[in-house]
Amino acid sequence: MHEDERNKPVLVVDIGGTKIAAAVADAGGNLLGKARGATPDSSDAAVLVDEVERVSRLALDAVGTPLDAVAALGISCAGIVNTRDGVIAYSPNVAALRRTPLRSLLQERFGKPVRLANDATLAALGEWHFGLKRSVSDLVYVTVSTGIGGGIISGGVLQEGACGGAGEVGHMTIDVNGPACPCGRNGCWEALASGSALAERTVAHLEAGDASILGELSGGDMEKVDAQLVAVAARQGDRLAQEMIAATAFYVGVGLGNLINIFNPSLILLGGGVTKIGEPILGPAAKTARERAYVASACDVEIRAALLGDDSPLYGAALIARERSV
Ligand SMILES: [Zn+2]
Structure with a gap:
């Protein structure tokens, strides 16, 4: 991420077995405009991407941030997430995520760089960085x-x-x-x-x-x-x-x-x-x-x-969106 991009907000989304949560994370890592939706009961990835976009726009609208102003997306997913190719290899609880090339689907939909990782891995990262200050x-x-x-x-x-x-x-x-x-x-x-x-x-x-x-x-x-x-x-x-x-x-x-x-x-x-x-x-x-x-x-x-409750995966997603995984 270039230096001038560092001050831009990022969009963070947590896709779980029952709910989708989204927020806008500012440069300080604060989560703004938190929005929620239900995870669609469908095995169609396009239906899931539609809902991710709808909940994301609720979060963006809540803080008055246009999508154009966002530097990147950080996505937290239930399941085994191949962080190299952006494909969800396995997800027992979200049928639409199974063997889905989620990164490329979301990059096409949002026209922004997308980084994704497993939800509990990101929760650990969020707790470590923001909760414990490393x-x-x-x-x-x-x-x-x-x-x-x-x-x-x-x-x-x-x-x-x-x-x-x-x-x-x-x-x-x-x-x-x-x-x-x-x-x-x-x-x-x-x-x-x-x-x-x-x-x-x-x-x-x-x-x-x-x-x-x-x-x-x-x-x-x-x-x-x-x-x-x-x-x-x-x-x-x-x-x-x-x-x-x-x-x-x-x-x-x-x-x-x-x-x-x-x-x-x-x-x-x-x-x-x-x-x-x-x-x-x-x-x-x-x-x-x-x-x-x-x-x-x-x-x-x-x-x-x-320390961070249910938001910990979103905090971790804000870090990977800014390429600060380690
Ligand atoms: Zn098992």
Whole structure:
């Protein structure tokens, strides 16, 4: 990016499994005019690009910035994003992204340079740069929500891997005989410790007839039993809900222990909806992680909640749009 382009705003977009978020990021990294839309339930990439453009224009209009004034686009995507050719190799939750040359499609649509990367990788980058001001050089960021994603800063360098797939920690195997994962394999961390896993584990107990106020809270509709509702029941003292959260926290901790052994981070930041349950997840998960991590006996690791909330991928996208990936 040329020096005269550096002061121009960039457009940042986060394409997730259920929503599309967009904002205008100024030269200081502030997110302005945040706008939201729903991810289309379509496998047609053109329909997705239409919605990305609509939400982007809402953000631009909100701050009165014409598209012409934007220097570049930074795009955060759920899935394995090949950062070299701009093709989404795999995306379990967004059908329109599968094997889609998203970078070239968006460059054609917007007439601007487009850079894209995995959402959790960008969240890690955003947390590291804007949240922590790069005060640590070995950071593991993990988001635990519907699925589990992650991003790794090792030795002060964002790890992207050979084709953008580094940090897909949700699919490390925790139990070879474990439950099915959306990726088609078994016993992945995501299949045991995500919000979906928490909900499925709880529903299995409810259907087996275990006593809980969740029957009442859900009106008997098991589709309504999600991580948030289990958290509500737990706060009201429901024993089953508390046990299910404890089981999830244990599995979160098991995975974190593995990551401590591999990366020896000084800090682990936890984001995503499940970690918003707070201490009932964070406390036991950190305890289990430290107990199970061989490396933790030699070198302590701080484990705490992430700093930037749901906006962290957009902050990271603002950095890659300005070619500041590392
Ligand atoms: Zn998996």
